[in-house]
Amino acid sequence: MKKTILLFYFFILLWNPFQSTAQTYGQNGMVVSSNTVASQVGVAILKKGGNAIDASIATAFALAVTHPEAGNIGGGGFLVFRKASGEATTIDFREKAPLAASPNMFLDGNGKLIENSNHDSAKAIGVPGTVAGLYLAHQKYGKLPWRELVQPAVDLAQKGFTMPWGLYFQALSYTDTYKSNEFLANYFKSDTAKITKPGELWKQPALAQTLELIRDKGQDGFYKGEVAAEIENFMKKNGGIITKKDLEKYIAVERKPIKGTFKGYEIYTMPPPSSGGTALIEMMNMMELANFDSIPFNSTKYVHLITEVMRRAFADRAAHLGDPDFNKNIPIEKLISKEFAAMRFKNIDKNKASVSDPSKFGQSYDGNNTTHFSVVDKDGNAVSMTYTLEDSYGSKMGSDKLGFIFNNEMGDFNPVPGVTTTDGQIGSAANIIAPEKRMLSSMSPTIVAKNGKPYLIIGSPGGRTIINTVFQTVLNVLGYDMPIDKAIEAMKIHHQWLPDTIVYEKNLLSPDTKVALEKMGHQLQEIDTLGELMGITYLEAFKVYVGVSDSSSPDGGAAGY
Template structure:
């Protein structure tokens, strides 16, 4: 009888059984955790067919471009952190670029003010998309299965449709009657009868399916050359945009070395610039090590204060120093992620009162919002943490109906007014000013933590600038407070970004007594509903299984395994 029970348990784990009492999923042979259950299932099917983590990542990403259009995309960009089974780690940077016609003052009026929110609204806010190039480059170097086999599942979802969810329906009713400039959104969610597809009914995207077929048949060139590129240029010219076929043809993804550090017995690997996430994460983890955070009780006043002060310092350094490395070769990345720098930073931290953020001095005193993330592991121990984005939810909410996808509004991540930094959070430092073909600074923080040379935690999140801090706290929760992955994801989070000088906290998760104590220390607090939508995987060495969880704030998110 005992043997039968053990056998049943093993079989349940092997097929990715999810205990209905908890929000964790277990799998022996691989796992995908993403913002949509269908995309996770697509990725797992690729693993079952003999594909590796890179293959599953490509298939999942294209599937999310169909099922999770508020952030899943082929009209945006992002980053991949890949840890191979031999322990080697590399990254792929497919962040959007400024068009050739861009300039530092392109968003300003004659008075030097931002004109009509043009860095966030309208086609001037669109960066040259990178997603297709990044996925193709990663596949060409490390993939196993044929490219067409990885794009076909997304084409099938777009052509045959998938059930409209309540979350998508809610967005559809809001966006269909929105701003007149949101051209593609008016009919985006409508069926053949002209009505918005109702929950439970199949939503089909014929135009997107045709675009994906071009990408399937011609790889990278199916997007950056040929019919798709011609239509992008035509659409841009007709509607006030400046992206041309030359911009698209010149775009290239870049493979870069990760930023890395240690924390106790763990190795941390994350994304280097033009993402600021990896540098800031490691800077804060080093400061936590210097502070011996393990002696501080989770969620206590001392914990929140210490974590907020670490965030304040990392974001000040982010604002002063970080940008596109191809335009800023002298960035002091090695210094910022060094243990010595963290020890010096810790000496400036008063454990009894809040520091003050000074908009005129950056870090010297101390020495958009929607994206999607998914995590993948395969049976051989290859792991990928991938975050990609359109910037705001549904990006710029514009696009050609002939192509069926939405463009990003990532140009808003550049510093819009040269030299102007304010206490409200506007940054004007040189490293992240607009320049032709420059990549805008990002907060995306795809991260892999290793133990004994093997993936131990694969994690990431959407959330604009809050990404860095939600990933940081989740890593702390797992490594320091030994939380299981679902609880680490759901635990209370805060956010401080130097300017504005305030702690944002999740309403109902921070006690009133703690809030009062923090205010007495000089902190200003602001409530919010939720911080982050984390997708994570850990490895349980005792059981020899992967354990995954999707953030409960993702209505359609799911971990799938086999």
């Protein structure tokens, strides 16, 4: 009887015409990313005998070609790797401040922030980390030759790939918006003088040449030689401060993951300079104390409670978190402890909103355009990786000779030392600019294990909202027993302590709940969507992985086999 019920459930999963987003199944491996072509590149590597790290490297380089708004070799990010044996580790390839950086570099003579200078200038470009991070992951844990992992991206850039509609709409918008930006105005053109149209091949010969150097010389193909020389030359011409010395000195770092538990599940996620892992575990610890039977999903009680949980975690984020190589006393163990969560949970008023006090805590700015992918191989090795350019298309700047876009990650530092305001500008010391320091991030690549095996591999883009979209998705699966597609598509909210506002997804929060929350003292703001989650879960009964790409990602997709 039990087997019959399980088979019926599996049939419904496969054939339900009312599913909110498509599911992909694979018994031997799965890749879910923001671009279907890149996911297929990753699966091809798995089929050749590569492991999850190999597939991640190939997928990441492919995304640098097919998903230029966030896929990159001009940015940085984080990778969480859980081996089939249960051992877990992380690779930190977050961008660094250049050697010439200083705490006041974006301030005028009166100590005021020069408007948008930390986002919209060449000085906002941090030293890229992506190539070094992928190379370190390969050297330590890869299986196939490096050349085989980079070659698919070279082919995509050199031979071209079919322009999808989602990317085409972006191309039209950005080309029109940035007419005076010669690099971006010509970026989406291929063999003709016009923007590549859907159905046509978009070729990127300059990027192909850069990728060939990386393929042939490893990370030295990026951080030394002609690419490094051209990066320095570009910076000198455009007011940037990155030099060849900055590039030569850049290293990716392997770090011990943040680990937590929730009702018997094991959660592995990213440590600082990502703030995502610490905040995620702190919030999951608080929610473990809640009575889910009395808090219906999407109810006023639910939205109020998770708002208050978010508020406390983001306040702690602002007060304590930054680059651990520059902040030796970050109280991580305290922040992720069950005891600390109990103290934080205890002072939540179940009927009234708390007040966010900018004189005590705060949170830094994060851009909204990042990309995430999740990977698992036939042996159960799992990777959750998030990387970014910061804003969509980063700094909007790049060299025609190199073919890639530079980040604008310096904007993730606290720009004005000691000044915290109600609009979200933070001045706490942990994330003040310093030479070679890595800026604080919200990226939250996460792997959940159940009974010693990978159960949920999840992550999202979304800048400052990443932490909360990942948190709610993990909570939906582990706390509310939602299948992965429903958990990803379900209503999300965001509260980051400052500004003191609940951001909610349009049409997904009931009018009655909105009114009730306002009566409790909450302020609310509508937004189109939060996050673009890419997830994999495991159906133990059928020994099959289920991959789901958020429907808000127009070109996203899963590939399995």
